[in-house]
Amino acid sequence: MNKQEVMDYLKDQGVEYTVTEHAPVYTIEEMVEQKVPDMETVAKNLFVRDDKKRNYYLISVREDKRVNLKEFQEAHGTRRLSFASEGDLEKILSLTRGAVTPLGLLNDEQHIAQFYLDQDLTNGYISIHPNENTATVKMKTADLIRILKENGCEVHIVKM
Numbered sequence: 001m002n003k004q005e006v007m008d009y010l011k012d013q014g015v016e017y018t019v020t021e022h023a024p025v026y027t028i029e030e031m032v033e034q035k036v037p038d039m040e041t042v043a044k045n046l047f048v049r050d051d052k053k054r055n056y057y058l059i060s061v062r063e064d065k066r067v068n069l070k071e072f073q074e075a076h077g078t079r080r081l082s083f084a085s086e087g088d089l090e091k092i093l094s095l096t097r098g099a100v101t102p103l104g105l106l107n108d109e110q111h112i113a114q115f116y117l118d119q120d121l122t123n124g125y126i127s128i129h130p131n132e133n134t135a136t137v138k139m140k141t142a143d144l145i146r147i148l149k150e151n152g153c154e155v156h157i158v159k160m
Contacts, residue, residue: 001094006103006130010139013147017139024133026098028063036136039063041127045100047089047113050079056092057081060102060128061118061160075158076116094131101129102144103137105153115153117145118160 001009010017022034028044036042042063049056055078059067069081089095092112093104105115122145127138148155 001103001106001131003130003132003135006106006137009106010130010137010143010147013143013150015139015143015147017137017143019130020136020138021134022136024098026133031063031136036127038125038127038138041121041125041138042136043102043118043121043126043128045102045128047084047093047095047100048081049084049088050081052079053088055079056084056088056113057116058093058100058102058105058113059116059118059160060121060126062120065118065120065160067160072116072160076156096133099129099131099133101131102126102148103128103131105148106151107131108153111152111154113153114156115148116156116158116160117141119157120160122157 025031043060044063046059094107095104122141126141130137
């Protein structure tokens with residue numbers, strides 16, 4: 001799904017959201033420079049894989065948090081983790097670098113990636129890209145979780 005298809009899908013699913021259009025951003029720092037509103041709800045998203053390229057994980061945390069992959073690996077019993085390649089990102093989630101978002105999981109028809117969501121993002125709203133890094137969508141986190149689960153995505157809510 002591209003940006004417009006995501007917006008249409010959210011509307012069809014009864015998800016209320018606001019959208020902020022902006023120049024392409026690749027980092028949280030660039031989002032701050034662009035003055036994207038509601039930064040306290042912005043999610044930082046990491047797409048990682050294990051060392052055998054068998055398991056893929058999308059990890060979403062509050063924008064001000066850091067993810068220690070070794071600690072994540074130990075806490076969740078995974079093999080050694082590293083960032084997935086841009087090729088894997090395109091093949092599995094149909095996304096490009098800088099546009100990583102949980103909404104990309106809607107493109108993962110084979111349900112290859114597992115989703116790990118920081119519990120600090122579950123009490124209200126989340127702001128994420130709509131599969132392109134030229135906009136940010138703010139929606140209720142509960143709505144995001146609902147539509148992902150309805151699409152067969154494995155959702156894990158964890159303390160990060």
